[in-house]
Amino acid sequence: MAPVLEVRALRKVFGDLTAVDGISFTVNEGEIYGFLGPNGAGKTTSISMICGLLDPTEGEVLVQGIGIRENPREVKRRLGVVPQEVAVYEELSARQNLDFWGGIFGLRGGILKKRVAELLEQVGLEDRADEPVKNFSGGMKRRLNLAMGLVHDPQLILLDEPTVGIDPQARHKILDIVKEVVAQGRTVLYTTHYLEEAEDLCDRLAVIDHGRILAEGTVDGLKAQLGEGSLLTVQGQFTAASLTAAAARVEGLQPVEIADGRGMLMVGNGGPGVSHSLEGLFSAGLTFDDINIKEPNLEDLFLKLTGRELRD
Amino acid sequence: MWPLIRKDLMRRWRSPASTLVMVAFPLFMSLVIGMVFGSGGNGQEFPRIHVLVENRDEGGFLADALVGALGQEQGQEYLEVEIVGEEGAALMEDGKASALVIIPEGFSTAIVERRPTTLSIVRNPSEGIKPEIIVQGGELVAAYLDQGSRLLGGELGNLQEMIKADEMPASAKVGALAARVMDRIRDVESYLFPPLVGIGSAKEQDPDAGEDDPSGGGVFGYILVMTTVMALLFVATRSVGDLFEEKNSGMLRRQAATPLPVVQIITAKFLFSVVLGLMVMLILAGTGLALGWITAPADPAAALLLGLAFNLAACGLVAVFIGLVRNEKQAGILSWLIVMGMSALGGSLTPVEQMPEAMQGLARFTLNYWAIDGFNRLMFDDANLQAVAGNILVLLVAGGVLTLAANLLLVRRFREMTS
CATH class of the missing domain: 3.30.70 (Alpha-Beta Plaits)
Structure with a gap:
């Protein structure tokens, strides 16, 4: 399988703090690659560099062979970023949020309308699609947060702790959606500090702490290290x-x-x-x-x- | 860029409270200030307030003085005072007047002897603001009498004796009393009469003005223009400052992870702010027209262009300050200071013509001055585009320079806000 994401010797230093210390890994097409580590391990900083929000101190990020430094717009077009915090417009409805996000990525007219309808159904919000998001539960907002990262049908989806702070039922729903998206041929980089999620979801994963990858492999392969x-x-x-x-x-x-x-x-x-x-x-x-x-x-x-x- | 602007307009539409406050503010201010100081719409005079006065302290020198003061020619422009006896209450029940003022028996003596006394005011519940004006006026009288009683003390008693005496008091006695009263007043003059507020008609001071009543609706129209300009600055503060709200909600960071160039995101926010400002301006102008406070300008295109230029400059100015500050709190404080400072200096709170000369010179360095001056000419002097071209040019140049500076600053800030 061709790598969708290649990260080479990525490093980020903030003053005296080395948040990410020379990590390298590849994520192959159709794979869920997990980043497992405690809070503060460097997961979000890594994601921020991969999606172009932070400039790396050193290292290289390639998405489908395109460097983020060389062609950030082209890379960003291929990425769907789902941030750790729920970032949605509370005043707008779920449909309006998705319309807006699709519009940003150049979707228009019937194509946008169809895509938004598909996503609303996929994340189970079709019945509440026209209600202001501020009336939604935490789990519903999380699902919309995820849908907004999928609206333009990206090649690589970066999910940064997408299940933080929600109940087990809502978590299962989100994990099901992620599996469904991957079954449709997409690739996912998934950060979490919940090991059950990592074990359940990820094809391969990296254990990260203090900005370093301590171990990498399949779940069974990593367990075998013990x-x-x-x-x-x-x-x-x-x-x-x-x-x-x-x-x-x-x-x-x-x-x-x-x-x-x-x-x-x-x-x-x-x-x-x-x-x-x-x-x-x-x-x-x-x-x-x-x-x-x-x-x-x-x-x-x-x-x-x-x-x-x-x-x- | 359109999805970004549309999204912000939809957000305002779905959550309109803050925008409505901006719209309501100039209307409210115009209504209140206009009613207090000037004529109503279409040059109509403010309706006179019918007040009944029942003086139960007839012969009391302060009660008589108060009744006399109410009946003075100056006051008759606003008040229709009717002296009544015990039938006052019945007249009020029939709704014949806005308020009944009852001066109690022994009122004058009580004040002279510094004993508590009560001036009663019966309001007509079927009327809104007119009885309220009487109540407020009554409170003012009570406050002055109370302070006067404390200040003049014994002198008030001497004055009462002189008035009650059968024969004319000796000149020397009157002179001495007057001197003592004057001394006391002089001692507290700066506290009693602080020269902080000046009231006057902008029209009377404008030598180029034509008829008594301008083409618009008098004081209401002037105040509406002044306060609208200030409100538009607040609209700019709120809408450009929305960048902070988007930062806090994580949306700015999310947008930064899309292929959209940063300049496009900032420009969209800027354009949204200008469009919102224009919309607020048009709503206020429409309301002013509907209420008869202003008339349609002879050159509507010039008014629109002036509004556009002002909104551009206002948004540019606010954006520069947002680009300079470190956080939302600083932005809020600084923007407020800038808006209030420019409004005070530029004629949004007091007409520029009423300011000291030095301040009038400084006013020209504010955006408010050029906007208010231009709008006043367009609305009340039937001026055309040529007459306000200078105002528009000044605002456009200011807007251009400020917008350019803001873009440079905000691109840098954007990186900090999203990383």
């Missing part, structure tokens, strides 16, 4: 050194993240198993207040990569 097996999490009155030493004596037990009083260990498939591993730790004289055994997820990977939880 190793195959079960994740054993223990809490109790022990030191990091004592747990590390005890784990080293147990066959097939790999430390993932260990601190005083808390430890995360991977029990590999094909080894002696979880009960054997626990016996080994007990026999080393350790006692635990809490033991948890589960399948590894992206949260665990983030913890392993950064030493902190995704929502910290």
